[in-house]
Amino acid sequence: xxxxxxxxxxxxxxxxxxxxxxxxxxxxxxxxxxxxxxxxxxxxxxxxxxxxxxxxxxxxxxxxxxxxxxxxxxxxxxxxxxxxxxxxxxxxxxxxxxxxxxxxxxxxxxxxxxxxxxxxxxxxxxxxxxxxxxxxxxxxxxxxxxxxxxxxxxxxxxxxxxxxxxxxxxxxxxxxxxxxxxxxxxxxxxxxxxxxxxxxxxxxxxxxxxxxxxxxxxxxxxxxxxxxxxxxxxxxxxxxxxxxxxxxxxxxxxxxxxxxxxxxxxxxxxxxxxxxxxxxxxxxxxxxxxxxxxxxxxxxxxxxxxxxxxxxxxxxxxxxxxxxxxxxxxxxxxxxxxxxxxxxxxxxxxxxxxxxxxxxxxxxxxxxxxxxxxxxxxxxxxxxxxxxxxxxxxxxxxxxxxxxxxxxxxxxxxxxxxxxxxxxxxxxxxxxxxxxxxxxxxxxxxxxxxxxxxxxxxxxxxxxxxxxxxxxxxxxxxxxxxxxxxxxxxxxxxxxxxxxx
Amino acid sequence: xxxxxxxxxxxxxxxxxxxxxxxxxxxxxxxxxxxxxxxxxxxxxxxxxxxxxxxxxxxxxxxxxxxxxxxxxxxxxxxxxxxxxxxxxxxxxxxxxxxxxxxxxxxxxxxxxxxxxxxxxxxxxxxxxxxxxxxxxxxxxxxxxxxxxxxxxx
Numbered sequence: 236x237x238x239x240x241x242x243x244x245x246x247x248x249x250x251x252x253x254x255x256x257x258x259x260x261x262x263x264x265x266x267x268x269x270x271x272x273x274x275x276x277x278x279x280x281x282x283x284x285x286x287x288x289x290x291x292x293x294x295x296x297x298x299x300x301x302x303x304x305x306x307x308x309x310x311x312x313x314x315x316x317x318x319x320x321x322x323x324x325x326x327x328x329x330x331x332x333x334x335x336x337x338x339x340x341x342x343x344x345x346x347x348x349x350x351x352x353x354x355x356x357x358x359x360x361x362x363x364x365x366x367x368x369x370x371x372x373x374x375x376x377x378x379x380x381x382x383x384x385x386x387x388x389x390x391x392x393x394x395x396x397x398x399x400x401x402x403x404x405x406x407x408x409x410x411x412x413x414x415x416x417x418x419x420x421x422x423x424x425x426x427x428x429x430x431x432x433x434x435x436x437x438x439x440x441x442x443x444x445x446x447x448x449x450x451x452x453x454x455x456x457x458x459x460x461x462x463x464x465x466x467x468x469x470x471x472x473x474x475x476x477x478x479x480x481x482x483x484x485x486x487x488x489x490x491x492x493x494x495x496x497x498x499x500x501x502x503x504x505x506x507x508x509x510x511x512x513x514x515x516x517x518x519x520x521x522x523x524x525x526x527x528x529x530x531x532x533x534x535x536x537x538x539x540x541x542x543x544x545x546x547x548x549x550x551x552x553x554x555x556x557x558x559x560x561x562x563x564x565x566x567x568x569x570x571x572x573x574x575x576x577x578x579x580x581x582x583x584x585x586x587x588x589x590x591x592x593x594x595x596x597x598x599x600x601x602x603x604x605x606x607x608x609x610x611x612x613x614x615x616x617x618x619x620x621x622x623x624x625x626x627x628x629x630x631x632x633x634x635x636x637x638x639x640x641x642x643x644x645x646x647x648x649x650x651x652x653x654x655x656x657x658x659x660x661x662x663x664x665x666x667x668x669x670x671x672x673x674x675x676x677x678x679x680x681x682x683x684x685x686x687x688x689x690x691x692x693x694x695x696x697x698x699x700x701x702x703x704x705x706x707x708x709x710x711x712x713x714x715x716x717x718x719x720x721x722x723x724x725x726x727x728x729x730x731x732x733x734x735x736x
Numbered sequence: 737x738x739x740x741x742x743x744x745x746x747x748x749x750x751x752x753x754x755x756x757x758x759x760x761x762x763x764x765x766x767x768x769x770x771x772x773x774x775x776x777x778x779x780x781x782x783x784x785x786x787x788x789x790x791x792x793x794x795x796x797x798x799x800x801x802x803x804x805x806x807x808x809x810x811x812x813x814x815x816x817x818x819x820x821x822x823x824x825x826x827x828x829x830x831x832x833x834x835x836x837x838x839x840x841x842x843x844x845x846x847x848x849x850x851x852x853x854x855x856x857x858x859x860x861x862x863x864x865x866x867x868x869x870x871x872x873x874x875x876x877x878x879x880x881x882x883x884x885x886x887x888x889x890x
Contacts, residue, residue, distance in 0.1 A: 286875070289882055401790065405747075405783035411776045412754050419769030426757045456818045456853070629849035630868055632826065633842050636833075637872060641882055646834055653830065665742050683772045690771060 238368045245592035248293055249600075257290070257298040258601055262608045265305020270313050270612075271627070276306020280567045281448045282634045284440050284574075285641030292575035293590065297597050299571050300551065303564050304601045307507060307544050308352040308609055315344045315536075324507035324546075327515040327539035334531035342471045342613075346478020347533055348540045349609040351489065354482075355541035357602040358493035359500065359548025364595050367552065371584045373705075374556045379688035380700055382558075382580065384709040386678050386685075389559045392502065392716050393671050396509070400717070403671035406662070410672040413437060414679020420687075432647045439570050439677065441639040441648040445655030446673060447563055448635050453660050455624055472614050478533075479606075485534045488518055492541035499542075500549020507543040507550075507562075514542030548598070555579050555591050558681060563670060566677045574642065580681070740795035744788065751784045821852040837887035843869050 268279040279302045287295035310325035315332035328348065335344035377385070394403030416426040417436030427433040482489070492514040499510035518538035519528045528535045550565050558580025560566035572579045577587055584591065639652040662669045675682075693699050700706055758777040761770040829845035836844075846865035855861050876882040 286882070401783055401786050405780060405787055408776050408780035408783065409750050409754065412757060412773065412780065415773055415776075416757075419764070419766075421764075421766050421769045423764055423769055425761055425769070425773070453819055453822070456822055625850055625853035625855045626864055628822075628853060629846045630864075632822075632849060633846055633868065633872070636829075636842070637876060637884065640838075640884055641876075644883065644885060646830070646885070649830055649833070653826070661742075661746055665739060665746055667743075667746075682776075686772045686775070687768050691768075 241588040241592050242596075244589035245596055248589060248593040249297075249597050253291075253294055254297055254597065255600065255604075257294045258301045258597065258604050259608065261298040261301025262305040262601060262604050263612070265302035265307075266309040266312075266609060266612045267305075268302075269306030269309025271309075276303055276309070277563045277567065278448045278451060278631070279306060280564060280571075281444050282631065282638050284443070284567055284571055285638035287571060288440075288574050288642045292577065293593055295571055295575060296568070296590075296594055299568060300594065300598065301601050301604075303547060303551075303568070304356055304544070304598070304605060305608070306564075307547060308348070308540075308605055309612075311348045311352070311540055311543075312345065312613060315348060316341055324511055324543040325539075326508065327511040328536060328543070330515065330529050330539070331532050331535035332539075334529060335533070335536070338531050340474075340478075340531065342474030343478035343481060343533070344536060345613045346475035346480075346610075347482035347536055348478075349475070349606055349613070350479040350482045351492075351537045351540035352544040352609070353602045353605045354489050355493050355496055355544035356547060356605065357599060358490065359497040359545035360595055360598040360602070362494070362497045363548045363552045364592075367556075367591070367595065370552070370556050371588070374581050374584055377557075377581055377705060378692070378703070379685040380693060380703065381705045381709055382685045383682065383689055384706060384713065385557050385559055386674075386682055388709060388713045388716070389678075390671055390674055391713055393668065393674065395716055395720065397668045397670075399668050403668045406667060406669070406672040407675040410675020410677075411679045411682050412675075414676045415683050430647065432643075432645055436680070437676075438639075438643070438645075438648045438651055439573065440642055441652035442655045442676060443567060443570060443673070444635050444638050445652040445657075446659035446669065447567075448631065448638075449652060449656035450659030450663060452628055452631060452635075453656070454663070455628055472610070475610060475614060481533050482537045485537050488534050488537050489541050492518070492538045493545040496542035496545025496547075497549040500546030501553050502549075507546040510546040511539045511543040514538045551594070551598075555583055555594065556581075558583070558678070560674060560677060563673060566670075566673050569677055578681075740791050740798055743791040744795065747784055747787050747791065751781065754780055818852060822849065825849055825852060833887070834885055835887045838884035839869050839873065840887070842872070 264279050264283070265276050269276045280299050283299065283302065287299060290298065307324055311328040311332065314325040314329035315336055318329045318333035318336075332344045332348065335341060390404060390407035391400065393407075394400035397403060414437060416433060417424075418427075418434050419425055424434060432438075495514045495517065496507070496510045499513060500507070515528075515535055515538050518534055519525045522528065522532070522534065524532070550562060551568070553559055554565040554568055556579075558569065558578065560569050569579050572583070577583055577590065635652065636649055639648045640646075642648070659669060662672065754777055758773060761773045764770045825845060825848045829841055829848075832841040832844070835841075843865050846868060847861045850861045850865070872884075876884060
């Protein structure tokens with residue numbers, strides 16, 4: 236009953252004239268910035284996180300999730316036209332997308348990419364909408380110990396996926412330490428250097444702006460163009476529509492890849508890049524003509540594009556249910572929820588379930604909007620991907636300063652942005668997994684609160700933890716995640732050894 | 737070699753900050769407000785030791801294969817580096833914002849950034865800068881009612 240009540244309230248929430256406007260604005264910005272390699276949706280969301288503080292909560296989240304959806308699709312445009320993925324998630328898109336471009340069929344590839352992205356987004360949110368009530372009940376039974384375990388799992392899983400557990404854990408803990416700067420629950424100042432403005436805690440938006448946006452711009456300085464100007468490709472609307480129908484001729488691939496995408500997207504750390512790769516590999520394995528993959532096979536393109544967009548649904552569900560970001564983009568979305576006074580995780584499910592459903596429902600409008608705006612973009616504005624750095628960089632830098640100033644109009648926030656830009660630049664330069672640090676930083680207050688609560692509840696009798704099935708399951712999953720790759724390698728090694736000899 | 741060396745320095749620096757923070761919090765009377773920091777610090781230190789070992793090992797391996805080279809630092813090369821120029825302009829820009837005002841300093845900074853990145857011709861520098869300032873003014877001052885810092889100018 237509560238499900239239908241919340242759903243009805245969610246419908247009321249999104250039935251206002253501003254919702255389509257913010258959706259269109261978000262999708263357009265996401266597609267444009269997502270299509271420029273090196274810029275990506277992360278940068279777009281980071282820049283607009285500050286200004287979104289002045290929107291209503293629902294408009295802000297709709298706007299930012301629309302940027303997310305648009306940027307994942309946008310990343311595929313430069314992968315198809317130039318074999319340069321706008322985002323890592325579009326790497327697999329380039330395999331067959333660029334091969335089609337070389338055959339002069341780029342319009343078909345772009346059309347197939349539009350429809351695959353829209354269907355991936357649509358199916359993934361349909362699955363999330365169906366599973367949300369069940370998952371919500373499970374999450375509501377999570378106590379402080381389980382929430383703490385979820386954070387540990389998230390940090391470790393990023394380390395396992397990146398192959399750098401030591402570095403990710405180290406930076407995750409460093410992020411937690413920095414994130415606890417500010418006043419404690421008892422009013423004592425922790426690491427504030429007597430700066431009053433830091434008493435409320437480290438400003439999250441400027442810190443993320445510095446880590447993700449400004450540090451990235453410093454890498455861009457060396458280039459004249461983000462993308463080298465190649466041979467101009469002419470757009471043709473009829474061919475784009477033909478490509479859309481070509482993708483629709485692969486319904487099984489569309490559904491299968493959507494399910495792979497949403498399933499992998501649910502796991503923290505395993506994002507759109509991994510889901511696109513796995514989906515592409517599966518499609519190649521199942522195909523009767525695997526030799527055509529990489530040479531312009533439309534089903535390969537469909538599999539990759541559907542899965543990378545479908546992973547968004549899973550990642551957003553994990554973010555809303557557990558408050559755990561699976562990627563930099565979802566970390567930014569958590570920050571967006573926080574600045575609007577909501578805390579993703581069990582509290583969101585308990586107190587703002589209608590809001591969570593509104594976010595899910597609006598994604599169906601975004602999927603439809605993606606077809607229209609995506610078609611307009613690839614037909615008329617695809618040349619924006621050749622934007623020179625000398626125009627892009629100064630504009631983005633000044634927007635970053637505005638983004639840092641937006642929430643509190645304090646110059647200290649701009650200084651924080653600059654310090655974190657330096658930190659982010661150094662971490663990227665030294666090949667450190669920056670995502671571990673971001674995760675620690677964003678979840679520091681949650682860790683602080685839940686750790687103290689766990690100690691208060693179970694400090695005297697830690698054995699009580701062993702009576703909590705959810706806690707034990709999470710411990711088993713975390714251990715399994717660490718140990719399984721090693722066991723798998725050993726088993727495979729034993730199997731392949733005789734063949735090698 | 738430079739990456740392993742850089743990692744060593746970076747890890748030592750972040751651990752030093754964590755130590756100062758840990759010692760500051762250790763003085764609190766109530767354990768609830770310092771327990772997270774204490775536990776996080778000790779586990780962090782454990783991973784720092786492993787990372788120092790790994791980075792040190794990698795540095796030694798590089799030294800064996802490449803030999804020791806003195807790092808070069810040439811002032812003339814630094815000044816010609818576009819990254820250095822951008823960061824310098826950015827710092828001057830941040831100092832100017834509260835004194836001159838956001839719009840005037842941002843316009844000047846945009847022109848300087850464009851110039852530093854190789855844009856030629858006054859028109860190509862000034863016009864995009866003016867368009868950007870007008871856009872920011874319309875979006876933030878007019879639409880979102882967000883007032884950016886004002887100084888002597890605008």
